[in-house]
Amino acid sequence: MAIAATTAAPVKIGRLRSWIVNSGPVLGIFAAIFVLWELGCWLFKVPDFILPSPSVIIDKIISSWWLLLVNGMVTAQEIVLGFGMSVAIGIPLAVLAVYSRIFERVAFPFMVSLQTIPKVALAPILVMWLGYGILPKVMVAFLISFFPIVISAVVGMRSAEKEMIYLVQSMGANELTTFLKIRLPKALPSIFGGLKVGMGQAVVGATVGEFIAAEQGLGYLQLISQVRLDTALLFAAVVVLSLLGVLLFNLVAWVERLAVPWNRMRTEMIE
Amino acid sequence: MASSGSGVQIGLRSVSKRYMTASGDAVDALGEIDLDVAAGEFVSIVGPSGCGKSTLMMLVSGLIPATTGTITVGGVPVKGAGGKAGIVFQRDVLLDWRTVFSNVMLPVEIKRLDKETHLKKARDLLRSVGLAEFEEKYPAELSGGMRQRVAICRALVQDPGLLLMDEPFAALDALTREQMNLDLQRIWLRDRNTVIFITHSIEEAVLLADRVVVMTSRPGRIADICVERIRRHFMALGVLSET
Numbered sequence: 178m179a180i181a182a183t184t185a186a187p188v189k190i191g192r193l194r195s196w197i198v199n200s201g202p203v204l205g206i207f208a209a210i211f212v213l214w215e216l217g218c219w220l221f222k223v224p225d226f227i228l229p230s231p232s233v234i235i236d237k238i239i240s241s242w243w244l245l246l247v248n249g250m251v252t253a254q255e256i257v258l259g260f261g262m263s264v265a266i267g268i269p270l271a272v273l274a275v276y277s278r279i280f281e282r283v284a285f286p287f288m289v290s291l292q293t294i295p296k297v298a299l300a301p302i303l304v305m306w307l308g309y310g311i312l313p314k315v316m317v318a319f320l321i322s323f324f325p326i327v328i329s330a331v332v333g334m335r336s337a338e339k340e341m342i343y344l345v346q347s348m349g350a351n352e353l354t355t356f357l358k359i360r361l362p363k364a365l366p367s368i369f370g371g372l373k374v375g376m377g378q379a380v381v382g383a384t385v386g387e388f389i390a391a392e393q394g395l396g397y398l399q400l401i402s403q404v405r406l407d408t409a410l411l412f413a414a415v416v417v418l419s420l421l422g423v424l425l426f427n428l429v430a431w432v433e434r435l436a437v438p439w440n441r442m443r444t445e446m447i448e
Numbered sequence: 449m450a451s452s453g454s455g456v457q458i459g460l461r462s463v464s465k466r467y468m469t470a471s472g473d474a475v476d477a478l479g480e481i482d483l484d485v486a487a488g489e490f491v492s493i494v495g496p497s498g499c500g501k502s503t504l505m506m507l508v509s510g511l512i513p514a515t516t517g518t519i520t521v522g523g524v525p526v527k528g529a530g531g532k533a534g535i536v537f538q539r540d541v542l543l544d545w546r547t548v549f550s551n552v553m554l555p556v557e558i559k560r561l562d563k564e565t566h567l568k569k570a571r572d573l574l575r576s577v578g579l580a581e582f583e584e585k586y587p588a589e590l591s592g593g594m595r596q597r598v599a600i601c602r603a604l605v606q607d608p609g610l611l612l613m614d615e616p617f618a619a620l621d622a623l624t625r626e627q628m629n630l631d632l633q634r635i636w637l638r639d640r641n642t643v644i645f646i647t648h649s650i651e652e653a654v655l656l657a658d659r660v661v662v663m664t665s666r667p668g669r670i671a672d673i674c675v676e677r678i679r680r681h682f683m684a685l686g687v688l689s690e691t
Contacts (some may be wrong), residue, residue: 340537346529347509348558358558362545434632439545439586 237409255383259318264350271330295392314386322375333364369433455488455642456522456609463517488640492653495663517607534603549583552595593624
């Protein structure tokens with residue numbers, strides 16, 4: 178168990194092998210699906226505007242790479258800004274909720290009840306208020322990713338055992354020290370769980386925002402290609418959007434691995 | 449006081465604790481208690497669940513205030529936490545994100561004690577409980593008994609005049625528990641801290657303590673104090689000849 182963490186020499190080969198073992202089946206399934214898809218399109222002569230084959234979609238991605246890149250950058254910007262707002266506002270609010278009785282009793286239930294509003298339904302209103310630019314999409318991404326981030330941060334900061342708090346208090350720790358040394362590090366795994374969910378949500382929010390009204394972005398590109406019956410471009414946009422989502426998600430996961438090294442240790446132990 | 453002893457004297461005078469429940473009822477967790485613990489003495493407290501043993505410990509540590517009465521530690525009245533006590537709970541509550549060594553150093557950091565001298569002390573303590581090679585491991589890599597040993601080292605590193613232990617070995621298996629009892633005995637014979645040791649196990653109490661305080665339930669009162677000095681010395685000698 179403990180040996181796995183300390184072996185140093187055969188790490189490279191071991192890593193490659195474990196990567197194949199871990200990722201092999203998933204890649205295999207994807208490959209099989211694409212092969213079946215390609216064959217199906219070819220055998221049944223499905224027209225491209227109904228279902229383009231993978232090769233047609235790849236062709237499209239290559240031929241319209243600039244279009245996809247420019248619009249992808251806009252959507253990425255909306256996602257990152259919306260997500261960033263959620264973190265910048267959500268984490269301090271979570272700290273407030275943990276420390277302030279009034280906030281916990283009044284503001285927090287209010288926030289939870291607001292959560293019942295479907296954020297997507299707010300998008301047309303936001304467009305009306307904030308115009309056609311990037312701002313309403315950022316707001317939708319923010320609103321939709323905000324909640325999981327706050328909730329997981331609150332849960333995480335409350336998860337410190339009372340004995341743990343007593344222990345540092347018995348050493349004379351004040352509230353700030355207790356927060357920095359106990360509550361915050363204890364909450365990190367939970368906070369990162371919320372950030373991962375929130376990042377996924379932010380992608381949805383930005384795209385939906387673009388569906389309502391936009392002049393650029395991948396969602397906008399999809400609307401345009403839908404009208405033009407350019408199904409291949411529609412699929413190309415979906416591919417780029419999912420790649421973008423995976424990239425941003427992995428970015429959060431990467432920061433998590435840096436910030437919470439002990440958690441990985443624990444999961445390695447379980448494996 | 450003996451030269452090796454770093455323990456402090458404790459006095460409780462008609463100490464009681466009444467909790468208010470959420471519905472507004474008063475619950476007497478602890479009736480009027482008088483208890484004196486000599487410097488360097490090892491006192492075990494046994495009693496049924498809910499007899500206020502843990503409350504008593506929390507009062508002595510200053511983590512909760514007494515409703516009536518006065519508590520003195522080392523002749524000084526207890527006011528709030530942050531005093532001389534090192535605490536060990538039933539759960540080891542090690543910080544998962546710190547290495548074993550860094551866990552032991554936690555009180556040194558929080559109390560802003562001198563780092564250099566305590567680095568050595570922490571290392572010595574870990575070695576004395578057989579965990580020298582585990583300094584850089586994370587708690588998740590340790591067994592339950594090892595984790596509780598680390599928790600004890602963490603309590604001891606700050607040279608506490610008083611060691612408060614709330615059923616520290618209750619969650620461990622019987623064999624580990626026995627070993628832990630021996631380890632604790634050895635450490636106490638060396639340092640002579642004042643120890644208040646709460647336990648469910650009468651055997652454990654008798655094995656370890658100079659005196660066993662028996663408590664009754666709701667409100668908690670002291671029913672009996674048994675002097676077990678002779679038996680402890682007998683056991684201790686047995687232990688010493690073993691090692």
